[in-house]
Amino acid sequence: MTTTALAPRPGTGHYRLAGVLRSEWTKLRTVRSALGLCAGFAVAAVVTGAIFSSIQASQWVREAVPARAGFDPTNASLTAALTVGQFAVGVLGVLCMTDEYSSGMIRSSLAAVPGRTRLLTAKAAVLALVTLLAGEAVSFATFLAGQAVLESDKAPHAALGQPGVLRAVALSGAYLALLALFGLGLGTIIRSSAGAVAAYAGIVLVLPLLLAALPGHPARFTPETMLTSSVAAVAPQAATGALPPGWDGLLLMAAYATATLAAGSVLFARRDA
Amino acid sequence: MTPAFPAIPAGHARFAGALRSEWTKLRTVRSTRWLLLALIIATAAIGAGVSAAEATGVAHSAARKAAFDPANWSLAVLGFTQFFFGILGVLAISGEYTSGTIRSSLAAVPRRLRLLAAKITVIGLAALLAGEATTLAMFFAGQALLRSAGAPFTTLGQPGVARAVTATGIFLALLSLLGTGCGTIFRRSATGIAAYVAAAFVSFLVLGLSGLHLGKYTPEIMLLNSVSAARSSAANGFLPPGWDSVTLMACYTAAALILGAVLFARRDA
Numbered sequence: 001m002t003t004t005a006l007a008p009r010p011g012t013g014h015y016r017l018a019g020v021l022r023s024e025w026t027k028l029r030t031v032r033s034a035l036g037l038c039a040g041f042a043v044a045a046v047v048t049g050a051i052f053s054s055i056q057a058s059q060w061v062r063e064a065v066p067a068r069a070g071f072d073p074t075n076a077s078l079t080a081a082l083t084v085g086q087f088a089v090g091v092l093g094v095l096c097m098t099d100e101y102s103s104g105m106i107r108s109s110l111a112a113v114p115g116r117t118r119l120l121t122a123k124a125a126v127l128a129l130v131t132l133l134a135g136e137a138v139s140f141a142t143f144l145a146g147q148a149v150l151e152s153d154k155a156p157h158a159a160l161g162q163p164g165v166l167r168a169v170a171l172s173g174a175y176l177a178l179l180a181l182f183g184l185g186l187g188t189i190i191r192s193s194a195g196a197v198a199a200y201a202g203i204v205l206v207l208p209l210l211l212a213a214l215p216g217h218p219a220r221f222t223p224e225t226m227l228t229s230s231v232a233a234v235a236p237q238a239a240t241g242a243l244p245p246g247w248d249g250l251l252l253m254a255a256y257a258t259a260t261l262a263a264g265s266v267l268f269a270r271r272d273a
Numbered sequence: 274m275t276p277a278f279p280a281i282p283a284g285h286a287r288f289a290g291a292l293r294s295e296w297t298k299l300r301t302v303r304s305t306r307w308l309l310l311a312l313i314i315a316t317a318a319i320g321a322g323v324s325a326a327e328a329t330g331v332a333h334s335a336a337r338k339a340a341f342d343p344a345n346w347s348l349a350v351l352g353f354t355q356f357f358f359g360i361l362g363v364l365a366i367s368g369e370y371t372s373g374t375i376r377s378s379l380a381a382v383p384r385r386l387r388l389l390a391a392k393i394t395v396i397g398l399a400a401l402l403a404g405e406a407t408t409l410a411m412f413f414a415g416q417a418l419l420r421s422a423g424a425p426f427t428t429l430g431q432p433g434v435a436r437a438v439t440a441t442g443i444f445l446a447l448l449s450l451l452g453t454g455c456g457t458i459f460r461r462s463a464t465g466i467a468a469y470v471a472a473a474f475v476s477f478l479v480l481g482l483s484g485l486h487l488g489k490y491t492p493e494i495m496l497l498n499s500v501s502a503a504r505s506s507a508a509n510g511f512l513p514p515g516w517d518s519v520t521l522m523a524c525y526t527a528a529a530l531i532l533g534a535v536l537f538a539r540r541d542a
Contacts, residue, residue: 048479083478091467098463102371194304194367194462198360201470205478209493210319210353215326224478 020113020122028126031099038134041088046141049081053146057153072235073158074168077146078139079228082172085138086227089131089176090200093183096127097264098193106273116269120188124261127184128177135176143169164234164245171250172232178253179204179223185260188268217241223253291382291391298374299395304364309403312357316407320350324415328422343427344434347415348408348441348501352493358400358445359473362452363465365396370460375542385538389457393530396453397446404445412438433503433514440519441501447519447526448473448492454529457537472525486510492522 029035056076060068100106113119143160150157160166183200190196204223211219219225220242226249229242236244243249299305327346331337369375382388412429419426429435451472456465473492481488488494489511495518502514512518 052479080479083475087467087471087475091463095463192462194360194364194371194466197463197466197470198356201466201474202356205470205474206353206356209474210350214322215330 015113015115017118017122020118021126023109023112024119024122024126027100027105028096028130031095037088037095038092038130041085042134042138045081045085045088045138046145048084049077049142050145050149052080053077053149054153057150057155060155061153070235070237071156072233072237073147073150073156074143074165075228075233075235075237077143077150077158078169078172078232081138081142081146082176082227082232083224085135085176086179086204086224087201089135089180090183090204091197092131093127093180093185094187094196094200095193096123096180096184097187098191098196101191101273102193110273117265120261120265120268124181124184127180131180132174132177136170136173138176139169139173158234162234168232168234168245171247172227175227175231175250175253178250178257179227181257182223182253182260185257185262185264188264189260221252223256226250226253288387288391291387292395294378294381295391295395296399298369299365299399302364302368304368305361308357308361308364312354312403312407315357316350316354316411319353320411320414324350324418325422328418328424331419332422332424338425341425342503343416343419343425344412344431344437344503345498345501347412347419348437349497350411351408351441351445351501352497354407355445355448355473355493355496356470358404358449359452359455359469360466361400362396362449362454363456363469364462366392366453366456367460367462367465370542371462379542386534389534389537393450393453397450400449401442401446404449405439405442407445408438408442427503431503437501437503437514440516441496444496444500444519444522447522448496451492451522451526451529454526454533457533458529472529490521492525495522 053076060071100109109119110116113122147157147159158165160169183196186199186203187193187196190199208219208222208225211222220229226243229237230245230249231253233242233245236242243252324347331341331346369378378388379385382391416426416428427434429438452465452469455468455472456462459465459468477488477491477493480491481494489498495512498511499514499518500522502511505513512521
């Protein structure tokens with residue numbers, strides 16, 4: 001007597017991290033809003049950056065000599081684009097998780113990949129890679145377009161070979177990826193799209209306005225201020241009380257993102273979906 | 274012979290009924306309570322923290338006293354808490370799409386513009402009341418704080434002060450309705466909130482950098498520097514205190530609501 005298998009044996013390895021990474025990439029790629037949002041905002045950021053570089057150039061030409069001394073062409077070309085971009089990547093990070101709760105997909109995802117930490121790790125890895133590439137592309141494109149505009153308008157301009165410039169441009173792109181992970185962490189903790197987008201916007205856009213009134217410049221530790229006034233700067237912006245240009249802001253943002261994701265991960269592992 | 278169904282009472286799809294049902298919805302959804310709670314806590318906590326530090330600073334600085342506008346100062350926290358008004362407006366409509374209630378709402382009130390008009394009326398009035406209450410509470414708390422710190426303070430009877438307080442409450446209601454416009458256009462909570470935040474905050478961060486003085490036409494700058502100001506500080510390049518900014522904000526809100534209404538009337542729910 002022979003027995004027939006009732007169902008084909010499941011292929012080995014489909015619960016491995018590689019398979020989960022592939023499924024997360026498919027989700028990110030095919031969810032209606034995600035890549036459209038990313039591409040639209042990338043173009044908007046570069047265009048905004050170029051326009052504002054031109055405005056900065058015309059301001060520089062009009063300004064008196066002492067006011068010209070603090071001009072940082074790298075920062076001038078990047079700030080406007082990063083202000084737009086930081087909002088876009090954060091919302092992308094939030095929706096990457098909360099869309100699954102809105103649609104109910106999270107239950108299918110967890111049925112397919114019961115290891116919750118593994119699922120979140122794959123999601124974070126795919127999101128980080130995509131936003132890192134997009135962030136660097138936007139950062140370099142904005143910088144190059146902005147410097148071309150500044151040069152043609154006869155204002156000071158920077159080159160990637162000058163001290164600190166390559167670091168500012170590259171770290172700004174990386175910072176956008178950290179903001180996306182921060183958004184993912186908030187989305188995992190809060191689970192509702194509306195709540196998490198509101199929390200992200202509150203922390204990134206509203207908090208610095210509020211802290212600006214307090215003594216001791218606490219706003220320098222907020223994500224937005226660190227990005228536009230220290231990570232994306234070559235010359236120290238001491239007057240605003242910002243952190244010095246360089247790695248400090250990036251490392252602190254990495255700490256924020258890690259803490260948020262860690263809290264999200266603990267909650268994700270313990271709660272019902 | 275008895276009719277198969279009881280007769281439908283007349284008037285249940287009239288505007289008054291629609292208003293009542295919108296009020297019930299706004300009053301009973303969870304998000305309204307959360308937002309009101311957050312508004313009160315944020316305003317009180319931030320107001321107390323920031324203001325106490327600031328009031329002492331003003332009291333000890335002659336330079337700051339000279340240009341000090343106590344009414345404007347006591348309302349500054351609204352630059353932060355206006356956020357909750359906008360989100361309230363967004364969720365009032367996008368929440369219906371999230372939960373699917375929109376389909377029941379349209380079955381009950383098939384005239385789409387009537388439904389939307391009822392919603393706008395209820396949100397507008399509720400936000401106006403909340404806005405005036407918040408503004409007055411902050412004004413009185415702020416003036417009491419200034420007085421006890423020995424800094425210059427003002428009263429509603431001073432020129433321009435009652436106008437600043439009233440206009441600020443109206444402005445907050447307009448921001449809520451701008452949120453409703455965003456929610457009607459985008460239908461999803463996340464996108465609606467993102468659009469509101471872009472209009473209310475990103476706009477001024479980006480345009481404020483421009484050096485073209487376009488920042489003064491953005492909602493946040495109008496709220497902080499002209500609507501809530503009792504007196505003009507001539508050289509600063511903001512719109513003058515008073516009704517100009519309220520009118521401009523009303524135009525933005527009307528534009529968003531009209532676009533929302535056109536889409537709402539034409540699209541599937």
